[in-house]
Amino acid sequence: xxxxxxxxxxxxxxxKCLIDHAEAIVIGAGPDFSGDIEKQYYAxxxxxxxxxxxxxxxxxEFFLGxxxxxxxxxxYWFFWAEAIFKRRYEDPPEPSYKELLKLVxxxxxxxxxxxxxxxxxxxxxxxxRLFCAHGDQGRLQCSAACHNKTYxxxxxxxxxxxxxxxxxxxxxxxxCCPICGKPMVxxxxxxxxxxKDDEWQVAHKRYESFINxxxxxxxxxxxxxxxxxxxIISKYSFPYITATNPKAHYVNICADYSQYFIPFxxxxxxxxxxxxxxxxxxxxxx
Numbered sequence: 519x520x521x522x523x524x525x526x527x528x529x530x531x532x533x534k535c536l537i538d539h540a541e542a543i544v545i546g547a548g549p550d551f552s553g554d555i556e557k558q559y560y561a562x563x564x565x566x567x568x569x570x571x572x573x574x575x576x577x578x579e580f581f582l583g584x585x586x587x588x589x590x591x592x593x594y595w596f597f598w599a600e601a602i603f604k605r606r607y608e609d610p611p612e613p614s615y616k617e618l619l620k621l622v623x624x625x626x627x628x629x630x631x632x633x634x635x636x637x638x639x640x641x642x643x644x645x646x647r648l649f650c651a652h653g654d655q656g657r658l659q660c661s662a663a664c665h666n667k668t669y670x671x672x673x674x675x676x677x678x679x680x681x682x683x684x685x686x687x688x689x690x691x692x693x694c695c696p697i698c699g700k701p702m703v704x705x706x707x708x709x710x711x712x713x714k715d716d717e718w719q720v721a722h723k724r725y726e727s728f729i730n731x732x733x734x735x736x737x738x739x740x741x742x743x744x745x746x747x748x749x750i751i752s753k754y755s756f757p758y759i760t761a762t763n764p765k766a767h768y769v770n771i772c773a774d775y776s777q778y779f780i781p782f783x784x785x786x787x788x789x790x791x792x793x794x795x796x797x798x799x800x801x802x803x804x
Contacts, residue, residue: 529789534801536767536789542732543622546752547631547638547742548773549652591661591701592688599678602704606635606655607672614795615641618742620802628728630751632744634706649725651751653706653718660695661703663711669693669702729759736765742794743773757781760788771797 537543588594619642629638632652639645657668677683677691693702703709714722739756760768761783768788772778780788791797 526791529791530797530800530804533769533789533791533797534804536738536769537621537625537801539736540625540738540767541735542728542737543625543627543740544729544737544756545618545622545627545629545631545740545742546744546756547629547633548744549632549634591703592685592692594703595678595688595692596683596685598704599675602655603672603675603679607675611635611637611641612795614798615643617795617798617802619643621798626732628725630725632707632751646724649721650718651707651722653704653712655704655706657705657715658693658702659705659709659711659713659715660698660700661709661711662695662698662700663713664695664698664700666713666715668705668713668715668717671702671704734763734765737763737767739766739768741768741770741772743771753779757784757788760784 588597615637623642628647628649629643630649630651631638633650634652634655636650636654636656638648638650654668656671658671658674659668671693674691674693678688683691694700695702705713705715737759739752739760741752741756744752756768757780760766761781764787766787768780768784770778770780770788770790771794772790772792773794778790780790
């Protein structure tokens with residue numbers, strides 16, 4: 519069994535060796551690599567504002583934050599503003615991010631992630647080595663996606679997150695698109711008209727260039743808690759590239775056993791773990 523304790527420390531030693539000898543490291547991280555912290559924030563905000571949304575059902579879709587599941591754009595912002603502001607601007611990233619940085623800061627690395635709270639950059643990762651594929655909760659976009667530009671939302675969120683702000687106040691301070699006048703929404707892929715601005719395009723090109731520049735080298739792919747909802751960022755591509763490069767290795771650190779997947783073709787060059795935070799800590803202390 520790959521998850522048996524008998525193999526854990528030998529595999530930690532192998533993982534440490536792979537990091538030390540890698541010519542390039544690519545990290546693919548899911549939105550909750552440090553645990554269910556985002557869900558906790560959403561649940562907290564839901565408890566705070568539940569009375570404003572008593573007749574809303576389909577909670578799984580509701581928690582995705584899609585404007586279409588609210589009765590109005592004002593409800594959308596009233597619900598999400600405090601949770602986003604606290605998670606994106608006030609609270610520091612979880613320690614796991616800084617611990618991960620210690621492992622790779624002196625290496626040739628790149629991170630592709632579906633995290634939308636800019637947690638990696640806030641933890642110290644270089645911006646030029648990041649591709650936040652699902653956008654940023656700290657940016658606004660036109661709800662009609664009438665133009666390819668995003669805007670900072672800190673000042674706006676700070677106003678809405680004030681305890682004295684009520685639902686009826688939102689329309690007075692809600693930002694509107696400077697081009698078409700439509701309401702603004704958070705710039706994340708959860709929104710069906712997700713805007714890929716110039717910064718997103720540049721980061722995407724940097725990521726593709728990094729992959730191409732390191733073809734045929736000793737490249738280590740590390741997948742961190744990428745679930746089955748968004749497998750395309752690493753769950754498919756990382757094993758495929760590993761299979762085509764005999765010098766490459768693949769490490770899958772999943773949040774739970776349901777996310778475990780290593781193709782048969784690369785099992786001799788792959789490792790698998792659960793509990794990313796513990797694995798990172800153990801490698802640092804090994």
